[in-house]
Amino acid sequence: MQIKLGHNLLGTNQTVAEENREKLRQKGVYFLNLMSSPGAGKTTLLEKTLALVKDRLKVAVIEGDVATTKDAERVARHGIPVVQINTHGACHLDAAMVRDVLDTFPLEQLDLLIVENVGNLVCPAEFDLGETVKVVVLSTTEGNDKVPKYPLMFREAGAMILNKIDLLPFTDFNLEELAVDLEGLHPGLPRFDLSARTGEGMEQWLDWLVAQVRSEKQ
């Protein structure tokens, strides 16, 4: 019974996700779903990214959080449209939550819509929001085992960011082990090693992002 309900939920979610995807495709909006465990640095990366691309692209953000508006407030300081979704305890956003806020944005004018999903490496990977791409952030302080322990997230991702490389010397994180694990799970996954704090490595990430958004517009 419970399994059946789960299937129905995911099936309904998929239908709404396809509607979101089609709506955004028609408006020429590239939709990026940003995911990670709590504290990997999604909001910090978002703030840095917004500061560096807002002159090149018209961007808006959806902030998903279990509670509080803290991340939305951080993003709003950059002067771009932000909508907060509180999931009231749920460990992920779903496609209907996104659908219900889409019309609050000036979609015709947007190039890029970024959603910061709830910090969690499990549930968000299972719920399609209608995004163009999923980007997963892993940080060097989380340990190498997160890739094999949460394989779906890394299989579903269209790009991966290894954040907090400024802390590499203070951790036991192993870059070669990461490369081997990713080769087994998702060969060819674009990967950007960077520090959202110091800005090191941000250029390659931004170049990739801007190129993706522009190719979607053509």
Ligand SMILES: Nc1nc2c(ncn2[C@@H]2O[C@H](COP(=O)(O)OP(=O)(O)OP(=O)(O)O)[C@@H](O)[C@H]2O)c(=O)[nH]1
């Ligand atoms: N040293 C270092 N710290 C970082 C970096 N990026 C983020 N942090 C710190 O990591 C902590 C968590 O960062 P957030 O950006 O809030 O992480 P988050 O993924 O948005 O967290 P949730 O929204 O709670 O899931 C903060 O104290 C950041 O300052 C980085 O590149 N290097």
Ligand SMILES: [Mg+2]
């Ligand atoms: Mg955050």
